[in-house]
Amino acid sequence: MAVIEADALTKTFPLRGRRQACPVEAVRGISFSVERGERIAYIGPNGAGKSTSIKMLTGILHPSGGTATVLDLVPWRSRRALAARIGTLFGQRSQLWFELPPRRGFRLLGAIYGLPDDVARRRVDELGALLDAADLFDVPVRNLSLGQRMRCELAATLLHSPQVLFLDEPTIGLDLLAKQRFRDLVVRVNADQGATIFMTSHDVADIEQVARRVIVINHGVLIYDDEVSAMRRTLLATKLIEVAFERPPGQVCLAGVQVTESSTTGMKLVVDTTMRSIRDVLDTLLDRYPVADISVVDPPLEQVISAIYAAPRA
Amino acid sequence: MLLATVRGAFAEAWANRQSFWLQVGAMAVNDLAWVAFWLLFFNRVANVRGWDVGRVLLLFAVLTTVAGVVLGVFANARRLGRLAAEGQLDAVLGLPVRPLPYLLLRRVEAANLGDVLFGGLLFAAAGAPSPQRVLLYVVGSIAGIVLLTGFLVTVGSLAFFGGNGEAGELGFHAILLLAGYPVDVFAGGMKLMLYTVLPAALVAAVPARLVDAFDVRAAGLLAGAAAIFALLGWATFTLGLRRYTSGAVWTRA
Amino acid sequence: MTARWVAVAVSTAVQRVSGDRGGMLVTLGFYVAVVGTLAALWAxxxxxxxxxxxxYDAAALAWYIVASEAATVALNVRMIEGIGDDIGSGAIAVELLRPAPVLGLRMATEVGRALPRLAVCVAGGAVLGVATVGPPPSAAGALLAVPALVLAIACNIAAQHAFAGLAFWIRDATSAWYLYQKLVFIAGGMLIPVEVFPAALQAVVKALPFIAMSYVPARLLSGAVEPQLLVLQAFWLVVLCALAVAVFSAGQRRLQVVGG
Structure with missing residues (x-):
């Protein structure tokens, strides 16, 4: 059964320039459907229309065209009824009270969601354990680090046991470790609580580690919608390796590896992981050449997107 | 639910106690400065078009009470325009609550609570309180509060329809500036405006005059105007919300 | 060297503000509203x-208000809060790393921002005054009022920086702003000519720096030809600048000790 259904969803914003006003089409006729319990990464570069879509699906924005239902409700018509059953988390907007400890904020949110006091308290304890955040709940929000704060924000979002979780760029601004931890928690929430996850991001790692299905939009249009495993085989099959050498390495030649940049002190390599595993490449490099430093990174989202455009349509 | 919101907002203001008292104190200084102004003014001038020092202090007591409650307890009323224009309503709209009452109560401004206290004290000291006058002062202040909130929400909600919320800021400054003076020093079109589109006269001057000299017609007009502005604020906000852009408006192309 | 960055800071700020027509219009609108209100009250x-x-007769009072308000409305309303925020958030710590003295640069910028607004307000006030009560009572007084307005703004900016420096010690500088603003309102003669005060109070107020910020240009424009008032302003400007420097350098030391 579908929990989210978008049909030709469109949003046009007025553009207020110096003189004339002309509209900007942020989202142009997007359609998709999400089943209960799925983990969706809704990705695209900055300004692609991700946030606009999520805000229409949560009823914050009224669309200019098309329609959608979430849990069988039309979000912008039944915003309040829907809000009671979904959770929303916006990466850069806090729902907690800045000067108060999260626990105090939870009490308030509990009242707002109509949870009886004892239920709310039990739920907070449960979430403290689930998110390893119990010790953070009594520190005023302003004294928390961003990573800690996001864990508390996630707890706030989960307080009323939502059936669908909308996360808008939740990992933005977090450091690598905090990102990793947050991703693990999201997956845990999905497994433990059965909540459907709908998460926007422009970080490729978010897709690989959180989602099972990925929807890519660009310039307000849906350009890709498939399982992450399929995407991994086709579009995410490359990793970038940056190597620095202690002394000129001489001729470097590895099967399945393409050299994109090369000098006497370093090199940039693209590895096709369907042909050769990253581990194998790293072992070979370390064995044969005078490596001083080495790092592996995901290809940037922009590259994935141009690959989508380049790929023949199935 | 609303009660919980208010409690949370107060707790937040209270969490920063040192700054809370500092702000309340600063507000008291601010108000005392105005009282000093009026005392100095009436030191040389006996009576200006029916307003003597007693009545002007009464006006000021009502004004501080009204402004204190509106800017203190409904602290977001004056910020509505900016919040709407900058797309900061997302978090509120994600909650299963009526956005307007929740927003108004979401934030408490400690400094302005000092005003409420000051207004009460000033009334007690200079307002010659009798049971009837106390009642009129309280009821009149409530009317002023409803009216001012309605007005601020109305001008703030204009931001949904265009602009960056300047209308809200401008309306806020204009009404508070003009509400502080005996309305009768103005004449003609200006005076008419202060009773209608920019209802500064109704915020404090009319309630103050009612305390001194009750008049059923004026009271009826005040209540009517308060109701109209409350309704106007609610309607503009509700209609405006449909056009909310969540900050996704490119303002400078 | 010093003259150069001061000049650049002032002219950059002048250009920035002059380009902002909307903001200028808001300032003018606010100014006209305040002058209209107070002039009506005093009339x-x-x-x-x-x-x-x-x-003071009605005409003198009207011109008094024209100048007293121009000298204050022209200033950046949120200056004290802004400086306080920058101190509180640690932004100022970054500025302290620049080779030019932070305080001087900031003050020069504020003067530059205020000048175009002052010009617009004075022009608007002149039109308003001539239209309602006729030309200023004394041409000589009006002439003296021009440098007095500029000095008033400079004094005000110096004093605001000294006050805002309190944010190095207290977290919320907003209260400093209220306190200061009210002192200028009353003791500065912004709302009320100092001569209206009872004699004893007059003596006290005239010994304080606040009269340099509003009363002096207003008194001159209202028809009093008292050039010695300009000397008084110059004296207070030196004192207030010294005070601001003292507060900031003490604050800077504190920042180094306790951290931003």
Whole structure:
């Protein structure tokens, strides 16, 4: 059964320039459907229309065209009824009270969601354990680090046991470790609580580690919608390796590896992981050449997107 | 639910106690400065078009009470325009609550609570309180509060329809500036405006005059105007919300 | 060297503000509203007290308000709060790393921002005054009022920086702003000519720096030809600048000790 259904969803914003006003089409006729319990990464570069879509699906924005239902409700018509059953988390907007400890904020949110006091308290304890955040709940929000704060924000979002979780760029601004931890928690929430996850991001790692299905939009249009495993085989099959050498390495030649940049002190390599595993490449490099430093990174989202455009349509 | 919101907002203001008292104190200084102004003014001038020092202090007591409650307890009323224009309503709209009452109560401004206290004290000291006058002062202040909130929400909600919320800021400054003076020093079109589109006269001057000299017609007009502005604020906000852009408006192309 | 960055800072700020037509219009609108309101109040007061209050007739009072408000409205309203925020958030710590003295640069910028607004307000006030009560009572007084307005702004900016420096010690500088603003309102003669005060209070107020910020240009424009008032302003400007420097360098030391 579908929990989210978008049909030709469109949003046009007025553009207020110096003189004339002309509209900007942020989202142009997007359609998709999400089943209960799925983990969706809704990705695209900055300004692609991700946030606009999520805000229409949560009823914050009224669309200019098309329609959608979430849990069988039309979000912008039944915003309040829907809000009671979904959770929303916006990466850069806090729902907690800045000067108060999260626990105090939870009490308030509990009242707002109509949870009886004892239920709310039990739920907070449960979430403290689930998110390893119990010790953070009594520190005023302003004294928390961003990573800690996001864990508390996630707890706030989960307080009323939502059936669908909308996360808008939740990992933005977090450091690598905090990102990793947050991703693990999201997956845990999905497994433990059965909540459907709908998460926007422009970080490729978010897709690989959180989602099972990925929807890519660009310039307000849906350009890709498939399982992450399929995407991994086709579009995410490359990793970038940056190597620095202690002394000129001489001729470097590895099967399945393409050299994109090369000098006497370093090199940039693209590895096709369907042909050769990253581990194998790293072992070979370390064995044969005078490596001083080495790092592996995901290809940037922009590259994935141009690959989508380049790929023949199935 | 609303009660919980208010409690949370107060707790937040209270969490920063040192700054809370500092702000309340600063507000008291601010108000005392105005009282000093009026005392100095009436030191040389006996009576200006029916307003003597007693009545002007009464006006000021009502004004501080009204402004204190509106800017203190409904602290977001004056910020509505900016919040709407900058797309900061997302978090509120994600909650299963009526956005307007929740927003108004979401934030408490400690400094302005000092005003409420000051207004009460000033009334007690200079307002010659009798049971009837106390009642009129309280009821009149409530009317002023409803009216001012309605007005601020109305001008703030204009931001949904265009602009960056300047209308809200401008309306806020204009009404508070003009509400502080005996309305009768103005004449003609200006005076008419202060009773209608920019209802500064109704915020404090009319309630103050009612305390001194009750008049059923004026009271009826005040209540009517308060109701109209409350309704106007609610309607503009509700209609405006449909056009909310969540900050996704490119303002400078 | 010093003259150069001051000049650049001032002219950059002048250009920035002059380019902002909307902001300029808001300032002018606010100024006209305040002047109109206070002039109406004082006109009614003069009418109620047989034509004049403390030696000022209705025309003198109107011109008094034109200058007293121009000298204050032209300033950046949120200056104190802004400086306080920058100190509180640690932004100022970054500025302290620049080779030019932070305080001087900031003050020069504020003067530059205020000048175009001052010009617009004075122009608007002049039109308003001439239209309602006729030309200023004394041409010489009006002439003296021009440098007095500029000095008033400079004094005000110096004093605001000294006050805002309190944010190095207290977290919320907003209260400093209220306190300061009210002192200028009353003791600065912004709302009320100092001559209206009872004699004893007058003596106290005239010994304080606040009269340099509003009362002096207003007194001159209202028809009093008292050039010695300009000397008084210059004196207070030096004192207030010294005070601001003292507060900031003490604050800077504190920042180094306790951290931003």
């Amino acid at each position: 009614a007061a003069a009418e109620a007290s047989g034509g004049s209050v403390a030696g």
